[in-house]
Amino acid sequence: MTIKNRAFIVGAYEHPTRHAPDKSLVQLHAEVAIGALADAGLNKNDIDAYYFAGDASGLSSMSMVDYLNLKVRHIDSTEAGGTSYLMHVGHAAQAIAAGKCNAALITLAGRPRSEGSSGAVPRATGDASPEAQWEVPFSATTVNLYAMCAQRHMYEYGTTPEQLAWVKVAASHHAKYNPHAMLKNVVTVDEVLGSPMVSSPLHRLDCCVVSDGGGALIVAKPEIAAALKRPKVAVLGAGEAIKGQSGGEIDLMTSGAAVAGPAAFAEAGVKPADIKYASIYDSFTITVVMQLEDLGFCKKGEGGKFVADGNLISGTGKLPFNTDGGGLCSNHPSNRGGMTKIIEAVRQLRGEAHPAVQVKNCNLALAQGTGGRLGSRHGSATLIMERQ
Numbered sequence: 001m002t003i004k005n006r007a008f009i010v011g012a013y014e015h016p017t018r019h020a021p022d023k024s025l026v027q028l029h030a031e032v033a034i035g036a037l038a039d040a041g042l043n044k045n046d047i048d049a050y051y052f053a054g055d056a057s058g059l060s061s062m063s064m065v066d067y068l069n070l071k072v073r074h075i076d077s078t079e080a081g082g083t084s085y086l087m088h089v090g091h092a093a094q095a096i097a098a099g100k101c102n103a104a105l106i107t108l109a110g111r112p113r114s115e116g117s118s119g120a121v122p123r124a125t126g127d128a129s130p131e132a133q134w135e136v137p138f139s140a141t142t143v144n145l146y147a148m149c150a151q152r153h154m155y156e157y158g159t160t161p162e163q164l165a166w167v168k169v170a171a172s173h174h175a176k177y178n179p180h181a182m183l184k185n186v187v188t189v190d191e192v193l194g195s196p197m198v199s200s201p202l203h204r205l206d207c208c209v210v211s212d213g214g215g216a217l218i219v220a221k222p223e224i225a226a227a228l229k230r231p232k233v234a235v236l237g238a239g240e241a242i243k244g245q246s247g248g249e250i251d252l253m254t255s256g257a258a259v260a261g262p263a264a265f266a267e268a269g270v271k272p273a274d275i276k277y278a279s280i281y282d283s284f285t286i287t288v289v290m291q292l293e294d295l296g297f298c299k300k301g302e303g304g305k306f307v308a309d310g311n312l313i314s315g316t317g318k319l320p321f322n323t324d325g326g327g328l329c330s331n332h333p334s335n336r337g338g339m340t341k342i343i344e345a346v347r348q349l350r351g352e353a354h355p356a357v358q359v360k361n362c363n364l365a366l367a368q369g370t371g372g373r374l375g376s377r378h379g380s381a382t383l384i385m386e387r388q
Contacts, residue, residue, distance in 0.1 A: 007093035008225035009041030009385065010017075010103075012346040014339075016180050019329050020212040025057055026067050029215045030110035032122055034066055036216035037104030037143060039227050042103065047218070049074035049101035051092060053084035055334045063109070070386050074101040080379025081288070081371020082281060082336035085217070087381045089342060090238030092219040102221050110334020133200070143207060143284070145375025147199035150286040152252045154201065156301065158287065161201050163304030165192035166287040168205050168328050170312035175325025179356040180271030182209045183329040208286040208326075213333035215343050220375045231350040236270070236364075237384040239263025244377040255287075256380025257294035264382035270364060272296040275384075277340035277348045277359045278319055279367040282326040288299030288312075291368050293381065300372045314357040323348065323357035342383065347385040363387045 013035030015028060018317055023031075037043060050072050052061040056130050061077045076091050078084055085172045092104035134329060153159045169189055175181040187205060195205040225232050241259035272295060279286050289303035295321060299308040306318075314320035327337040345365040347353045367384050372378030 001097055002092065003093035003097055003238060004236050004269070005234050006097035006222070007219050007235050008222060009084070009089065009215070009217055009342070009346055010220045010228055010230055010237065011036040011041050011042065012343045014215040014343045015109070015213045015333070017213050018182050019113055020210040023284045025059065025109055025111060026064070029054040029064060029107045030068060031132050032109060032214045032216035033105060033107050036218050040218045040230065040343060042218065044070060046067070047103050047105045048072050049092065049095060049107040050103035050105055051076045051088040053077065053079045053088070053108070055108060055336060057110070070105070075102070080381070081379045082283070082338045083369030083371035083379045084336070085339040086342060087240050087379070089217065089219055089235060089383055090381065093235045093238065096219065096221045103221045103224055106219070107214065107215065107216045107332060108336060108339040110336065111212045112142070112335050113210050113212045116128050117167045140376070142373055143199045143202060145261060145373040147202045148253050148375045149290065150201050150284070152291065153286060156253060157304065159304035161193055163308045164285040165189040165208060166308045166310065167282065167288045167312065168306070170317065171282065171311060171312055171322055171326045171328040173313050174386065175324045175329035177356045178325050179332055181325040181330040182211055183325070184243050188297065199342060202284060202286070203303050208328050208329070208337065209281050210335065211331040211333055213331050214331040215333065215339040217339070217342060227362040231345050233349050233386045234386045234388050235383065236386050237264040237266070237268030238382065239267070240379070240381040242377070242379055243320070247275060250327050251288070252375060253300070255290045255370065256375060256378055257291045257292050257382065260380045260382040261295040261368070264384050268384040270384060274364055275319070275366045277323070277345065279345045279365070280321050281341060281368055281370040282322055282328045282336055283337065283370065284330070287370060287374060288321070290374065291323045291370065294369060314359060320357070320359050323353050323359070336371065338371065338381070341367040341369055345385055349385060350361055352364065
């Protein structure tokens with residue numbers, strides 16, 4: 001079932017906090033839900049579906065539906081890390097097209113900054129996954145696994161630390177216009193390379209921030225979108241994939257975007273060259289480079305050259321990206337940045353991004369998410385959206 005033009009993103013809200021020691025997790029969920037409803041001009045009685053990934057919190061969709069006092073006839077608890085929320089938009093569009101619901105609420109919330117969680121320390125070992133018995137004892141950390149991909153990319157294609165640093169530089173040029181960004185100062189390539197080494201070849205400024213916060217979206221049927229006083233943002237195409245270790249045939253140089261991206265482009269009926277703005281998951285600078293290659297914005301191995309020399313900076317570059325500052329500079333709530341990628345794409349399509357970074361005539365945008373770890377296994381999802 002195609003979802004092209006069968007559903008619209010009618011509400012989008014990003015929590016302004018980056019540090020919430022005084023708020024509970026469920027309170028953050030409630031606040032972003034209220035924000036998205038207000039943005040759309042709807043109330044909770046208009047919602048008949050709820051999408052909730054759990055956000056690594058132990059909460060269930062049942063508990064959250066009850067807490068938010070929703071009356072729903074459809075739920076989805078797909079969990080694929082930071083890309084869950086892009087998958088949720090695609091799944092909501094499918095459910096709406098099939099007549100399962102009329103308006104779906106998607107929420108994300110997290111407090112990793114308040115709780116002291118980061119990708120530079122081993123995770124808790126209470127893990128029943130089949131790989132845990134082999135991987136947990138060796139305490140692989142998130143940054144180690146991304147650094148491994150970066151090292152291999154440099155070995156295979158001659159990518160340089162300077163090229164990776166340009167991803168951070170571009171993000172910082174955008175973050176200076178975001179009053180809520182954690183890192184507002186514009187940085188240079190030399191400053192990225194001069195920051196402390198975390199896991200070779202990744203420096204501290206190659207890594208995303210750790211923040212509290214959250215966000216919410218509302219996806220609705222065309223009739224609801226037409227009745228609201230908001231610019232219409234249609235879901236044109238969606239793709240998703242799980243990239244694993246393939247029984248030991250590990251390919252460190254390909255991300256799940258190589259599957260999710262082409263599926264989304266095919267459904268939308270557009271190609272990479274048509275995209276005016278791209279929200280690319282930026283847990284680390286190498287994450288952006290690899291996904292841009294796998295999405296088809298450049299050839300495999302040419303991602304370093306593609307991002308260099310300011311080519312991702314809005315107004316001057318070939319492909320404006322992450323105009324809110326992204327995970328590298330603005331926020332990375334719950335260590336899951338996929339939600340904010342969709343929200344900034346919606347802002348761009350509505351013409352509501354900061355005037356200094358608003359892409360001219362932005363009618364077609366892409367959001368790309370990665371959940372998990374490039375060096376082991378991860379979920380991947382691509383959304384293509386159009387202003388109508």
